Each structure stands twice: as C-alpha cells, then as structure tokens.
Amino acid sequence: MWHYEKSGCFTVKSAYHLQQNLKFLAAEERTGGSSAREIRNWNWIWKTCVPPKVKIFLWSCCSKALPVCERLQRRRLLEDGNCPRCGYELETITHCLLKCAYARQVWALSGLPYGKYNCDLDDVEQWFKLAYTRMDLKEFGYFATICWWLWFSRNKWIWEKSDIMPPSLCSHAQDFHFRFLHSMAGIPKEVQHPTMLHWNPPPSGQLKINMDAAVSRVGSVIGIGLIVRNWRGECIDWKTYTLYQPLNPESAEAIAALKATEFGVDKGWKKFSIEGDCLSVIQGIMNLSPSMGMLGPIFEDIKKITSDLDSFQALHISRNFNNAAHSLAKLASNGYVFTSVLPSDIATIVTTDVSH
Numbered sequence: 001m002w003h004y005e006k007s008g009c010f011t012v013k014s015a016y017h018l019q020q021n022l023k024f025l026a027a028e029e030r031t032g033g034s035s036a037r038e039i040r041n042w043n044w045i046w047k048t049c050v051p052p053k054v055k056i057f058l059w060s061c062c063s064k065a066l067p068v069c070e071r072l073q074r075r076r077l078l079e080d081g082n083c084p085r086c087g088y089e090l091e092t093i094t095h096c097l098l099k100c101a102y103a104r105q106v107w108a109l110s111g112l113p114y115g116k117y118n119c120d121l122d123d124v125e126q127w128f129k130l131a132y133t134r135m136d137l138k139e140f141g142y143f144a145t146i147c148w149w150l151w152f153s154r155n156k157w158i159w160e161k162s163d164i165m166p167p168s169l170c171s172h173a174q175d176f177h178f179r180f181l182h183s184m185a186g187i188p189k190e191v192q193h194p195t196m197l198h199w200n201p202p203p204s205g206q207l208k209i210n211m212d213a214a215v216s217r218v219g220s221v222i223g224i225g226l227i228v229r230n231w232r233g234e235c236i237d238w239k240t241y242t243l244y245q246p247l248n249p250e251s252a253e254a255i256a257a258l259k260a261t262e263f264g265v266d267k268g269w270k271k272f273s274i275e276g277d278c279l280s281v282i283q284g285i286m287n288l289s290p291s292m293g294m295l296g297p298i299f300e301d302i303k304k305i306t307s308d309l310d311s312f313q314a315l316h317i318s319r320n321f322n323n324a325a326h327s328l329a330k331l332a333s334n335g336y337v338f339t340s341v342l343p344s345d346i347a348t349i350v351t352t353d354v355s356h
C-alpha cells in the first residue's frame with residue numbers, strides 16, 4: 001500500500017510530492033532555525049515580513065479558504081470550474097498563483113527565480129514553505145506580496161473586467177513591499193526613500209532634472225519630457241523626445257530616466273539629480289530594488305555613465321507634483337516638436353512649483 005496517495009495507489013505525482021516533502025524537511029534541518037512543528041502550525045506566516053492583509057491571504061491559501069472556481073464547482077456553486085482568465089484548466093489556487101500563463105509571466109518579470117521552479121506542485125502550502133525555507137525574510141515578503149497581487153488582479157479581472165498587465169503588477173508589488181519595509185522600524189536611514197510632497201529646488205550649485213514619460217492614446221508612441229531647474233527654481237533647459245515604439249509605462253519611465261541622465265552628462269554637469277514619479281524605477285537606479293528585473297540593464301547604464309560625477313541622485317516625487325515634466329511628456333507623445341520657447345502653460349507650472 002502506497003501511503004502517500006488517498007487511493008493507496010502509487011502515482012508519479014504522489015511520489016514527486018513525497019520527494020518534495022523530504023527535500024523540504026532536509027532543507028529545514030539544514031537551516032536549523034525553524035523546527036518542523038513550527039512550520040506545521042502557522043508561525044511561519046505570522047513571521048513573514050508583510051502587512052497583516054498579506055499574512056491573512058497566505059493563511060487563507062493554506063487553509064483552502066479562497067473561493068477559487070475549482071472549489072466553487074465542487075460545491076456546485078459554479079458550473080464551470082476552469083480558470084476565468086485562460087480557460088485552460090481548473091482554477092485551483094496553484095493554478096491562479098503559479099501555473100496560469102498570466103502568473104508565469106508575472107514570475108518571469110519579478111526577478112525572483114522561485115516562481116519558475118516546482119511548477120508541478122499542486123499543494124500551495126508546500127510551495128509557500130519551500131519558498132519560505134529558501135529565501136530570506138525580505139525576499140519571501142516580496143514573494144508573498146506578488147502572490148497577494150496575483151489574487152487581487154484575478155478578482156479585478158473577474159469583477160471589474162479590468163486587467164493589470166504583468167509588468168505593472170510587478171512594479172505595484174515592489175512599491176507596495178518597499179513602502180511596507182520603509183514603514184517598519186529598524187530600516188537604516190540611508191535606505192529610506194521619502195517621496196517629495198511638493199517640488200523642491202536642488203541645493204545651491206546643483207541642478208535638478210524632472211522627467212516623465214507619457215504613452216499616446218494609440219499606445220505605440222512614447223513622449224518623454226525633461227525640465228532642468230536650478231536652486232532658485234528657474235527653468236534653465238528643457239527637452240522632449242518622441243519614440244515610436246510600444247513600451248509599457250514602467251519601461252518608458254526607465255528610458256526617461258536614462259535620457260535625463262544622458263542629457264545632464266552630455267551637458268557636462270557634474271552635480272545634478274534626476275526626479276521622477278515612478279518609484280520602482282527610482283529604487284532600481286538607487287539600488288533599493290529587491291530585484292532589478294528586466295529593466296536591470298537600463299539601471300546599470302545609468303550607474304555607469306554617472307560614476308564620474310561629483311554628485312548624482314535619483315529622487316522620487318508624487319505624480320501630482322511632477323506636472324512640468326508630465327505636461328512636456330504629454331506634448332511629446334502627441335508629436336509636439338521641440339522649439340526654443342517653453343510653452344506658456346508649462347512656464348506657469350514652473351512658477352507655481354516655487355511659490356508653495
């Protein structure tokens with residue numbers, strides 16, 4: 001009698017599970033810190049470095065409390081138990097978080113290698129525990145946050161018929177996780193990355209380049225706007241770029257950061273900062289991101305070309321206060337051609353920015 005399958009029959013799948021279980025226990029013994037008993041109850045969830053709602057989500061997954069379609073179909077509450085997104089197989093919790101093409105895309109972009117492993121696991125608790133034993137607490141927190149966002153995005157898809165594209169899901173999860181880490185005590189000061197709540201001029205003797213990217217209504221034209229100001233808040237230079245290529249918003253923001261940096265370096269400025277409203281891009285440039293993902297090469301370029309500068313920083317500002325760069329980017333995305341006169345509505349924003 002094979003004890004690892006309810007029917008008592010040997011199957012390759014159950015043998016695989018057993019093997020994974022044994023691997024897991026072995027990994028646990030190696031780490032020494034977490035005993036099997038501790039893992040078997042829910043302590044590992046409560047120790048996770050995430051906000052309470054994400055902990056509750058992990059717990060709901062493990063206690064099979066989530067209303068996935070497969071479960072609703074089994075209880076005769078739903079006729080079709082297939083995944084509402086891909087329709088390809090039954091929507092179990094592991095399908096939703098791991099096996100669905102959508103989830104796979106998210107894991108591939110997340111920078112976490114873990115999503116790609118163990119794709120044959122059907123047991124969500126086992127998958128979580130494997131991730132928990134192999135990652136450090138912060139990394140596991142990011143992993144758990146992505147799982148929460150996958151579930152959030154699934155519900156948005158079902159109930160609101162609106163979709164979150166995988167790259168934005170990853171950047172939302174990164175922002176969310178970092179904001180949480182920052183809010184906790186014990187994070188060193190230099191890792192904190194405050195968001196400016198109004199536009200601030202750079203220190204005397206330095207320049208600040210505000211940047212933004214805008215995607216045209218048709219979706220295949222990207223406008224980038226840069227505006228350079230001195231310590232008095234006076235606009236001393238500006239530039240727009242129009243790129244004819246489809247990019248997701250986060251990639252467009254990363255390209256805007258690269259253009260802003262190149263602009264400053266080409267001008268021969270030795271002390272300047274760039275400032276934008278996409279937190280994941282700013283964190284990527286300042287090395288605060290848990291994983292650099294697909295935009296890593298752009299961040300590396302920025303670091304390379306700024307290594308000789310006397311002072312360089314990437315700063316985050318709330319979208320509401322990045323208006324000057326935003327308006328320029330918008331113009332550029334509509335094919336506006338660069339002229340030597342700053343459009344008057346943008347000149348007005350520049351004046352308002354320093355009058356707070």
Ligand SMILES: [Zn+2]
Nearest residue numbers: 083085086100
């Ligand atoms: Zn699916």
